[in-house]
Amino acid sequence: METNGEGALGLLGDPSRRAIFELLARHPCSVQELTDLLPISRPAVSQHLKVLKDGGLVVSRAEGTRRIYQLRPDGVTALRTWLDGVWQDALTGFQKQAEASTPGLEPDPNDHLNDEPEER
Amino acid sequence: METNGEGALGLLGDPSRRAIFELLARHPCSVQELTDLLPISRPAVSQHLKVLKDGGLVVSRAEGTRRIYQLRPDGVTALRTWLDGVWQDALTGFQKQAEASTPGLEPDPNDHLNDEPEER
């Protein structure tokens, strides 16, 4: 279990995992519920849950024959912590740049090599 | 340009991209600098920068023959916004769960509004 925001970000890179994450944020769910709500098969959900669990973002609790999954607060906290760190660094960076007499952000006028930015 | 936290999360899923992102958070960098600091080739850095730029997380500015890349504040803000949304949902979820297992603290008998299959 990592429990650090850096690893957690890697886990949330997958869209399906993000969807599961957001669903679990609303309320705990069983695998079956998640399967009904998502456009993927049950084993796929199960695999994603395993990844999320190993990554320390969710925990599971047995309830009869089904397993209820829910978010682990520490995981979300770690994410926020990591992002806040980067955010602070960025703020000081912006401040130093502002001192360095850069009045505004120039949109790179000599960027004729790359002025077609529409690609998925 | 996406400029929404959801897409940005996908971009930061890659470790190399996270590394570039964190480096740019400290101070703006040229492609050459990033290449020297990272264990990947220069074209790889360039490709990642293109992805980050299309995703609205960074901007580039021409300076002589080199391009200086730096973070775009809106991108980081979008990330925080998305994460805060999930965080709020999770908080309410935790609260409801706490109420369900802690009698007498904050009883809310009208909690049948959400479909939580509770049977033992």
Added chain:
DNA sequence: CGGTTCCGTTAGTGTTAGCTTACCGTTCGT
């Protein structure tokens, strides 16, 4: 007990995505 539901795991497959090599345009120095 047999049947059913729910779930984890494995094997197998197809697609995606990152990395490198090579090439070319642009800008600066001499």
Added chain:
DNA sequence: ACGAACGGTAAGCTAACACTAACGGAACCG
């Protein structure tokens, strides 16, 4: 104008990964 530094792009390969299908196990119910 020539050559070097800087960097974006194309083609290709390889590895990772997300998904399905199939099997097996564990808990409820009749």
